[in-house]
Amino acid sequence: MIETTSSMMNKLSQSIEDSPAPIYARVKQAICLKINSGEWQANQRVPSESEMVKALGVSRMTVNRALRELTDEGILIRQQGVGTFVAKKKTHSALSEIHNIADEIAKRGNQHRAELIEIIRTNASMEEAINLSVRTNHTIFRATIVHFENELPIQIEERVVNATLAPDYDKQDFQQNETYDYLMKVAPMTEGEHLVEAVMPSAYECKLLQIEANEPCLQIKRRTWCDDQLVTTARLLSPSSRFQLFGHFGGK
Structure with a gap:
């Protein structure tokens, strides 16, 4: 009806x-x-x-x-x-498949290290509530992590996590990047979407990434679902000189 x-x-x-x-x-x-x-x-x-x-x-x-x-x-x-x-929800394609960054770096024969800058358990702001489709008094985790490849910073990860779906997110070992495995275990991704664009980093982001102020970055804004529930939103920022996206389409 x-x-x-x-x-x-x-x-x-x-x-x-x-x-x-x-x-x-x-x-x-x-x-x-x-x-x-x-x-x-x-x-x-x-x-x-x-x-x-x-x-x-x-x-x-x-x-x-x-x-x-x-x-x-x-x-x-x-x-x-x-x-x-x-609108219909967008499912992730080959270009936007979501992998553990530690595994991607290991496949290149390099060493991964993660540095936790900050993690806070708090109530969602209005913008965060909209992005996660929750109310503003909903409990979330807000985390900032820097990923390194062979001791060179390759990505800033700013993540907001629905604490109801991942209640022990702040107890994970961020140095070992076990957060990815934990999220996939407690709320396995069934859908995802990406927004990719080129941006100029802030002075603070330049410091974290160890780059010059005039170097553009690749920004990925991502949301992931488990069934009909939004689990996380993330903003991933990487220097354009150290990161690229690749996808293969078609073929047999």
């Missing part, structure tokens, strides 16, 4: 948190919760801007920004003259 727009809006309104965060961010978070809980299915039409403005009692600018950002992030698809729809 197809849910009516009125019912969808009533439930969406009830999902919006009462917090000091900007209203557009709270609307955005509520929509993400509906999608990732499975209440709003892939290819399902979502209420229009006008319907959201009327039902939620917010400005058109607020709704427009929430929908625009969700579209830019690939969570929604907006078709001119037709409507806005829930």
Whole structure:
């Protein structure tokens, strides 16, 4: 049975948190919760801007920004003259297969070392809550790790982990990179998505990576699911001179 727009809006309104965060961010978070809980299915039409403005009692600018950002992030698809729809989740391809970086380095005949910069058990910020599709009081782990190949820093890993799905994440041996094996054991990945782009690192990131300020980096933003639950989000930053992506497609 197809849910009516009125019912969808009533439930969406009830999902919006009462917090000091900007209203557009709270609307955005509520929509993400509906999608990732499975209440709003892939290819399902979502209420229009006008319907959201009327039902939620917010400005058109607020709704427009929430929908625009969700579209830019690939969570929604907006078709001119037709409507806005829930996008299909992206599964990882050969180019974006997720491996243990320690194993990748070992396969090249080199030595891996990981240095834990920081790990915090805390409540999710609004941005983190949106990315993990949880509420802002949800417990997460926030970790920063630097990976080395033959004592040369090759990647900064900034990871946010859903503590409900991986409660002992902070107890793992980060020096041995056992975190990957632990996450695959407690919440094995069934889906994943990547956003890859070239960026300029901050001064602090240049220091961690031991590179000059004018060297561009390759940034990978990644989210992984276990069934219908988001397990982690990660930002991986590597100097362009020390890292590359490779994929092979087709063939027999």
